[in-house]
Amino acid sequence: MEKLASTGDPASKEPNLTLSMFLAQPKKAEQEPLITRLSERAQAELIRTVAATLPAGSKSDALLSALESPAAPAPAACGWADATSLSRRVTITVLGDLFHPADRIDKLQFDLVLGNASDPAGQRATFVSWDRFDSVYGSYDLGSAKYTQSRKLDLGRTGTDTAKLAADAGSAVKVLDVGYEASNSLEENMKYSMRRLSVGGALNDNKATLVQEGGPYINLLGSSSATFSIKLTKNEGPLPVQSFSMKDGNKTAPDGVVVVSCNASFPASKSKLVANISGKAVLRTVSENHATLSEGDDAVVVKIHDFDGPPLTLADTPELEVNYYGLASCQPRAGKEECQRLFIENVTEGKVTDEVLVASVEAATTLRAWLLANVKPGKPLHAIGGQRVGMSLSRNYGGEEDGFSLLTAETVKSLRVMLSGGNLLSQPPKQAH
Structure with a gap:
């Protein structure tokens, strides 16, 4: 039974409900390990196969770690050069006081809208998908009929x-x-039930909506969470970056170095990314007969409660910083364009046109150490992994090739790691040692 609330009725008062959202770290493995889904015989075979792939002398904890990992698809080509994807787990909590134990929140809707006052349309990012999305139906028994024969x-x-x-x-x-x-007493039993959507969601470019529905005796007060993917608007124009793999470390021969070149994708803006949050709750408040267990005799008032929470920061500036590093020979306090920088051949153009850029200071330091070990006096280095290399001519150290000076032992000794690309170059780059 439903009725309108009177001013003196507790059901007419606005309950004290609050909405909060905060970020939690996404689970490393949203799915269970492969071994738990196999038969005993298949598990034994998987253990033998994984053990055979581990390096000699590996300890048992390495085997256990490999077996506990979920089966993951192979990484996409050049995935390491893409920094425009975010995965965020948002924990949503509704807390507060209802007047009677029979009162409940019957339905919740939460909305996250990308953008802020300076970026109202959310042009810097878009929602892509829910990483884990389940539609769950619950059955609630309403009664049965009986006839016997x-x-x-x-x-x-x-x-x-x-x-x-x-x-x-x-x-x-x-x-x-x-x-x-x-x-004449034929007996038949038939259950009458209703199905309700427990969790649902909808996405468009800049808005994510999550809907939760309860049912009889189910109160939606408390916490829930959802994990979703966001794609950031990337930089304009191609920026080739490289990775260098030396199987035997500094002992790897120049033609044994594996060089992979990809176009970098990184956020065009480094300002923090926020989402405005709001929502509403459908409240079922009971004004009469709330002391009985059965809900069938409740006098119910249904009302809508609106939420308006503070903006949620999905990614702050440090998380959106993307830097690429190169090797250069510079005079003290010289700017990037005044330095002699290491370049490599663009395999598409067939010319030495790409500045060497790697994803970390560690990768640049490793490349410099390899060059020091492999470029000998009197023997300039012409190529790495089959791709020609050279130095820009801002400072000339000797013989020229295709508009670049050759990479000599003297040049290598003067090389330093330099911040050379990314989305933080609003001022002249500083050298990193």
């Missing part, structure tokens, strides 16, 4: 034929006794 047939030896006994002394014969009973 029975049929009975009796067959047995139940009597003695006395007439036959008189004619044939000394013998006794049992005769069949047949009986039939019918009653």
Whole structure:
């Protein structure tokens, strides 16, 4: 039974409900390890296969770690050069006081809208997908109907034929006794139930909506969470970056170095990314008969409660910083364009046109150490991994090739790690040692 609330009725008062959202670290493994989904025989075979791939002398904890990892697809080509994807787990909490134990939140809706006052349209990022999205239906029994029907047939030896006994002394014969009973009481059971959507969601470019629905005796007060993916607007124009893999460390020969070149994708803006949050709750408040367990006799008032939470920071500036580093020979306090920088051949153009850029200071330091070990006096280095290399001519150290000076031992000794690309170059780059 539903009715409108009167001013003196507790159900007419606004309950004290608050909405909060905060970020939690996404789980490393949203799915269970592969081994738990296999039969005993298949598990044994997987253990043997994984153990055979581990380096000699590996300890048991390395094997256990490999087996506990979920089966993951192979990384996409050049995935390491893409820094425009974010995964965020948002924990959503609704807390507060309701007036009676029978009161409940029957439905919740939460909205996250990308953008802020300076970026109202959310042009710097878009929602891509829910990483883990389940539509769960719950069944709630409403009652049953019952009708019974029975049929009975009796067959047995139940009597003695006395007439036959008189004619044939000394013998006794049992005769069949047949009986039939019918009653119109066919019994059938049928459950009546209703299905309700427990969790649902919708996405468009700059808005994510999460809907939760309860049911009889289910209160939606408390916490829930959802993980979703965001794609950031990337930089304009291609920026080739490289990775260098030396299997044997500094002992790797120049033609044994594996060089991979990809176009970098990084956020065009480094300012923090926020989402405005709001929502609403459908409240079921009980004004009469709230002390009984059954909900069928409740006098119910249904009302809408609106939420308006503070903006949620999805990514701050340090998380959006992307830097690429190169090797250069510079005079003290010289700017980037005044330095002699290491360049490498662009495999598409067939010319030495790309500045060497790697993703970290560590990678640049490793490359410099390899050059120091492999460029000998009097033997300039012409190529790494089959791709020609050279130095820009801002400072000339000797012979020229295709507009670049050759990479000599003297040049290598003067090389330093330099911040050379990314989305933080709003001022002249500083050298990193």
